[in-house]
Amino acid sequence: MRRYTLNIILALACIGLVLAASYDKLDSYVLTVLMSMGISIIFASSLNLVNGYMGEFSCGHGGFMCVGAYVGSVLSLICFSSNKMLGAALLPPTLAPWVFPFILLASGLAAAFFGLLVALPSFRTRGDYLAIITIAANYIIISLVENIDIIGGSRGLSGMKRTMNAMRDVADIPWMLIWVIIGTLVSLMLLRRLVSSTYGKGVPAIAQNEVAAEIMGVNTDRMKIVAFMLSSALAGVAGALYAHVFGYVNAQAFNILKSTEGMVMVYLGGMGSLSGSVLAAILFTLLVEGLRFGIPALDSLLHTVNVLPADFTLSQIWKWVLIPLMLILLMQFRPEGIMGNRELSGVFPRLRRWFTFR
């Protein structure tokens, strides 16, 4: 029984969410926050495979998300909407729910292919030299997308809502929430299974000592290819989900700032801790969304106690001052992140009595 409690609780929570959403108990804002939380979880945990478990320093993860977002959007536009650039709809709209997983898969594969751009140089370089290769890869991908005019160039690409509408016509359930939940769970399971498998133990082995790992018979080159490609594939899936949740993509949304956000989530949660990444992604999203309401409240509070001059209002820009400040403070008090490199079961050993963590 203990083996299944975690799965059962997760499944019940997800079913509860989906039911609440389909009976309109959640307003669309909460729903969007929940979905972006899921996307952040995929993004952060996939980056954790490279930055945490493998100990590399990849600062260009946003680029792979960009590839996924654009490939997913273009495929979905080709298949389900008549567009003057990409031609008439290829498939009848009733097929949308069946084709959508394949669109996600294809965008993951495309992103994995771009992951090679980083994986191949990583055979010869490590550390900060690899870091700039990843930054350069991020810039190259964004610049590439902006220069292809047929997919909108720097204007961005929209129209993915039509695929979602097509799905809604088939059955009136919160499709995107379901896809995000499935994507999140599948990618977490993939990552967890990889790093706890015998084969995947090579990834932390590379982090600890690459030469020693190679001597012990880990094929480090292949391990790196697997890790980088899996990580960028999951980022690509996150990107495709992002594109369909918001219905609009722009290459600049995936620039170095997005990559920074991912890095913050990984290091906030703790390097090499999957549950840390999940927790950090949830906390970070909640923080960003909470400050949306927190800042006006703080503003009126500070005005009532007359700390601020009357003509000065705290704008939403302060959010991006407060969040980094909080993170700096957190780093001072807990320099190893929230979870360190342990999982939830390591931080709270008593949980093991009720759950097994796989």
Added chain:
Amino acid sequence: MVIVQHFVNALQWGSFYALIALGYTLVYGVLSLINFAHGDIFMVGAYIAFFVSTALLASDSFGLSHFQALSLTIPLTMLLTSCVGMTLERIAYRPLRRKGAHRLYVVITALMCGLVLENGNLALLGASRRTLPEMLDKVVYNIGGIAVTNLKIGVIFTALLVFVALQYIVTRTRMGMAMRAVSWDKFALPLMGIALDRVIVFTFVMGSGIAGLGGMLFAMSYPVLDPYMGSMVGWKAFIAAVVGGIGDIRGAFLGGFLLAFVEIMVAAFLPSTFRDLFAFTVLLLIMWQRPTGIFGAPQTTKI
């Protein structure tokens, strides 16, 4: 002729990259810390130059001529900017270093410091664009069809001067020897009677001072200030520093010029939207061929 004109422009643009990249490489060489806040220190330098020069020129009580104002603004900007760099080191990096945090956590802290600087600037000063007052009377020299302003020559010579001075400090003085010693072995250093923290603070002061100078020159050449002007230039300068071989002063200098050269030449002959694409592809190819940069020593691992 056009090529030579582009070449001169590339030299000026490269000087800015080089000035920032020198700061990156100095801090990296000593602490092996990527100080991602450095680009924003460059931006802070430009803003400090704006405030100092406006204050100097606005009040009639000083009665300064433009040239006097300029010669006062330069040292003041460098001084104040190095104070900013020192403060960052003091309140953000040093406590982490003391606690023995993982290197990458310090890097993340640096990133966050950069975000605080640029967004704090935007939040405090507002989005109104500021322009640096003219302090240098523009003179255009026309040498065989190539237009060169005195500012351009000044920028290029300043970069050269800073490079020579830094190279001298690092290779010839006692402080430079201490800096090289820190990067060699951080733990043996206190045993030799060298104050580690003083060396590190000195490094930050120098790096930020140079960034402040660069920011000021940038603001003089392109007079519109913007809180996010440092981040893009900063990232690119970091890449330039690594391509040159991070931790090596010659590498940073050369890498800055190389990046600027590729960028200007691409923008000259192709649509300018291709600039980033080509520049970074060239850099990626260089890194592929020389994985530790142009001047970087090969990475060796002890078994």
